[in-house]
Amino acid sequence: MPAHEIAANGRASASTLIRQPAGRPGPSWSEARQIAFDCASALPPVGVPLASSLGRTLARDVIARQNTPHYASSAMDGWAVNGTGPWSLSPQGCTLSPGEASTIATGGLVPSGADSILRTESGHLTHNAEGELLLTLNDHGRHGEPLPGRHIRRAGEEATAGEVLIPAGTLMNPAHIALAAVAGNDELQVHGRAMVAIVLTGAEVITSGVPAPGQVRDTFGPQLASVISLLGATPGSPFRIGDSYQDWLSALGDSGSLTGQRPDVTITTGGTGRSGTDHFRAAVAALGGRLLLDGVAMRPGHPAVLAELPDGRFLLGLPGNPLAAMMALVTLAEPLLAALGNMSMSAVGHVISGADVDPNPGRTRLIPCTFNQGLAFPVSHAGPGMMRGLAWADGVMAVPPRRRPVR
Numbered sequence: 001m002p003a004h005e006i007a008a009n010g011r012a013s014a015s016t017l018i019r020q021p022a023g024r025p026g027p028s029w030s031e032a033r034q035i036a037f038d039c040a041s042a043l044p045p046v047g048v049p050l051a052s053s054l055g056r057t058l059a060r061d062v063i064a065r066q067n068t069p070h071y072a073s074s075a076m077d078g079w080a081v082n083g084t085g086p087w088s089l090s091p092q093g094c095t096l097s098p099g100e101a102s103t104i105a106t107g108g109l110v111p112s113g114a115d116s117i118l119r120t121e122s123g124h125l126t127h128n129a130e131g132e133l134l135l136t137l138n139d140h141g142r143h144g145e146p147l148p149g150r151h152i153r154r155a156g157e158e159a160t161a162g163e164v165l166i167p168a169g170t171l172m173n174p175a176h177i178a179l180a181a182v183a184g185n186d187e188l189q190v191h192g193r194a195m196v197a198i199v200l201t202g203a204e205v206i207t208s209g210v211p212a213p214g215q216v217r218d219t220f221g222p223q224l225a226s227v228i229s230l231l232g233a234t235p236g237s238p239f240r241i242g243d244s245y246q247d248w249l250s251a252l253g254d255s256g257s258l259t260g261q262r263p264d265v266t267i268t269t270g271g272t273g274r275s276g277t278d279h280f281r282a283a284v285a286a287l288g289g290r291l292l293l294d295g296v297a298m299r300p301g302h303p304a305v306l307a308e309l310p311d312g313r314f315l316l317g318l319p320g321n322p323l324a325a326m327m328a329l330v331t332l333a334e335p336l337l338a339a340l341g342n343m344s345m346s347a348v349g350h351v352i353s354g355a356d357v358d359p360n361p362g363r364t365r366l367i368p369c370t371f372n373q374g375l376a377f378p379v380s381h382a383g384p385g386m387m388r389g390l391a392w393a394d395g396v397m398a399v400p401p402r403r404r405p406v407r
């Protein structure tokens, strides 16, 4: 059956919490993505040193601060010459009159009066009758040497002062960085990037070795920060708390100390359920925050919660089940971090499923899949608590809820 989804582009006009009718399992998958995108606005641009601009998006054009090259220079080792030979030798740096030459190295400043560069291998130094050094062409010279302008890098031949070299909106790569340096720039203005604090919960979670029954090995600590970086944000080091309400309250209330810098978003794992050890919602309420999304009509990952604190910080509660958390992350963190980083929400493509997939009556099913010959195939081992299927997936299918039969 076809697995297709809604291409969610652009912002909706309203950016408020979608109130769900009683009995409905939360906003639809695409509504939830849009809410997560619309609730945040772009962080202000920041100035960063050149090397730190790699992978960032330029917020302001990079211009040539002067002509590039900024002086006429030699492209070869040899002699700067005026006219055709033979030439008498002048000291370096002097203006050359017709019939004069001076030695020059690659990159050297071409003296005024010079109209060409004669390469070392094309010239020959002899002494004239008066014992003065005389430069002549030798047998290795190419036909027509020296040609006017030959081997001279003209000032401004690469760029003129004020010219835009890299326009705003460019995703910076290493060559862009080198170009900005050549043009005399030290710091670049790039779009802001969200700082994300990570809070991992669960007293049963262990961080090394093989877990005993009742324990689980942490799947988030070793990978969540990398996924957040891939989504265009800057993660802090994961911070672990137990299951007490006090732990939650202090972690969510004081996450400035989690990153050394005030985070724009705090992502938590676990504790999104409604049992006695699940404190996300209570902590948000105690901190004066409001829920923007309380559950999404999707499976897995439906208990995900998105909230905003009075200081503007966003809190994203991911369910504890490992695959459920990743699906909630791509559904909600991707658009939220895109909005904060002044990026577009990633587009959703349409693909045909190569295998029968049962839609869920009321929720979008998110299923890691592989692609083969233009078709999507669900992977096996894709239960909410499993990571094995996702590890080999090429993408995720969003299978829309089953439509009600038309009467």
Ligand SMILES: Nc1nc2c(c(=O)[nH]1)N[C@H]1C(S)=C(S)[C@@H](COP(=O)(O)OP(=O)(O)OC[C@H]3O[C@@H](n4cnc5c(N)ncnc54)[C@H](O)[C@@H]3O)O[C@H]1N2
Pocket (backbone or CB within 6 Å): 200, 201, 202, 204, 205, 216, 217, 218, 219, 220, 221, 269, 270, 271, 272, 273, 274, 278, 300, 301, 302, 303, 318, 319, 320, 321, 322, 324, 384
């Ligand atoms: N009575 C109900 N129980 C549950 C429901 C429900 O609707 N009614 N929903 C289930 C679904 S779906 C999910 S998802 C989970 C959500 O649970 P929480 O977000 O409260 O997470 P926890 O209970 O803390 O943990 C769930 C599960 O995940 C394991 N976990 C937690 N952290 C880690 C980690 N760092 N690495 C690996 N695994 C982790 C934890 O041990 C639990 O097994 O609720 C269901 N229950």
Ligand code: MOO
Pocket (backbone or CB within 6 Å): 298, 299, 300, 301, 302, 303, 319, 321, 324, 325, 384, 385
């Ligand atoms: O939706 Mo739970 O999030 O199935 O694992």
